[in-house]
Amino acid sequence: QKEVEQNSGPLSVPEGAIASLNCTYSDRGSQSFFWYRQYSGKSPELIMSIYSNGDKEDGRFTAQLNKASQYVSLLIRDSQPSDSATYLCAGAASGGSYIPTFGRGTSLIVHP
Amino acid sequence: ETGVTQSPTHLIKTRGQQVTLRCSSQSGHNTVSWYQQALGQGPQFIFQYYREEENGRGNFPPRFSGLQFPNYSSELNVNALELDDSALYLCASSDGTPNQPQHFGDGTRLSIL
Numbered sequence: 001q002k003e004v005e006q007n008s009g010p011l012s013v014p015e016g017a018i019a020s021l022n023c024t025y026s027d028r029g030s031q032s033f034f035w036y037r038q039y040s041g042k043s044p045e046l047i048m049s050i051y052s053n054g055d056k057e058d059g060r061f062t063a064q065l066n067k068a069s070q071y072v073s074l075l076i077r078d079s080q081p082s083d084s085a086t087y088l089c090a091g092a093a094s095g096g097s098y099i100p101t102f103g104r105g106t107s108l109i110v111h112p
Numbered sequence: 113e114t115g116v117t118q119s120p121t122h123l124i125k126t127r128g129q130q131v132t133l134r135c136s137s138q139s140g141h142n143t144v145s146w147y148q149q150a151l152g153q154g155p156q157f158i159f160q161y162y163r164e165e166e167n168g169r170g171n172f173p174p175r176f177s178g179l180q181f182p183n184y185s186s187e188l189n190v191n192a193l194e195l196d197d198s199a200l201y202l203c204a205s206s207d208g209t210p211n212q213p214q215h216f217g218d219g220t221r222l223s224i225l
Contacts, residue, residue, distance in 0.1 A: 102154035
């Protein structure tokens with residue numbers, strides 16, 4: 001069974017700090033990975049996609065992928081209270097039905 | 113560009129009833145997926161439609177059914193509602209290209225009394 005594991009948290013960081021969110025996956029066939037942000041009562045919003053080993057940066061966000069260790073992470077620099085949300089990690093395998101598997105999400109709290 | 117829209121936003125039903133949820137995919141997208149998200153959990157995959165055909169199904173009983181129309185909009189039908197069906201139902205669309213992310217609608221909050 002394909003699984004994506006995340007620590008549910010909450011992860012609490014002070015404003016301005018770096019928040020580090022982690023995710024592991026069980027399906028070695030997974031090729032594409034996504035980070036979504038979900039505010040309470042709202043739908044998931046895509047933040048980052050990553051497909052290759054290494055780092056991918058977009059503004060204050062950096063996604064990191066290590067396929068050998070089956071590990072994906074999201075770093076949020078200069079964290080703001082508005083970043084407080086649940087962050088969902090998802091992975092999908094190439095070929096056949098392209099259906100991402102989601103983790104349960106990590107709750108992030110950025111306090112002033 | 114029109115995003116993914118879902119209706120209704122909220123719905124209250126009683127056990128045993130039937131419900132239909134609707135989704136319009138983002139412009140240019142031909143693939144629609146439905147997810148159930150219980151409180152504190154990640155989205156659980158129900159099924160996916162690609163060009164009007166079911167393209168994959170998660171671990172949900174047959175009373176969860178769906179269809180996709182020629183304009184790529186979609187419906188999720190749930191029969192014989194149970195209390196555990198109370199959840200946020202999310203629709204996501206994509207352009208069907210491998211590796212492309214899905215984009216979610218605002219969801220339908222379904223409460224079963």
